[in-house]
Amino acid sequence: MFEIMTELLIVFILAFVVEAVWQALKPLWPGKLKVLEKERAIPVDAMGCLVLALLVCFGAGVDLLVLIGVPMAIPYLGTVFTALLIYRGSNFLHDFIESVNSIRQGKKLDVLHKDDFSNAGM
Secondary structure: OHHHHHHHHHHHHHHHHHHHHHHHHHHHOOHHHHHHHHHOOOOHHHHHHHHHHHHHHHHHOOOHHHHOOOOOOOOOHHHHHHHHHHHHHHHHHHHHHHHHHHHHOOOOOOOOEOOEOOOOOO
16 A cells, blocks of 8 residues: 555656646747647647656656556556656646645635625535
8 A cells, every 4th residue: 555655656746847847848938839829729738748748757767557566568658658647647736736826825716705605515
């Protein structure tokens, strides 16, 4: 049980690293990439984050499936799956951090009002 938690912690930390690095790199996008994303609906942001997750996983040799005892018959497939998990985890982590920042800055959800307790507990 402790080993599984360690592997999940590794994935969480790598997702955090991928998200932090990607957010730092995004302002460096050339204008052409921004145009592709807006005009042609090409998900440059998602593709860039996925490429970064792949680079991190291959660079670090991280394969979550091998770590939990599930060897793959196709070499590097576990690393690709791990990169996909980290990519999706970084998106979740980004949304979570944004929510925490909104709460920290005093922004409230539209559903909650100062004196309205009609939706309390739901």
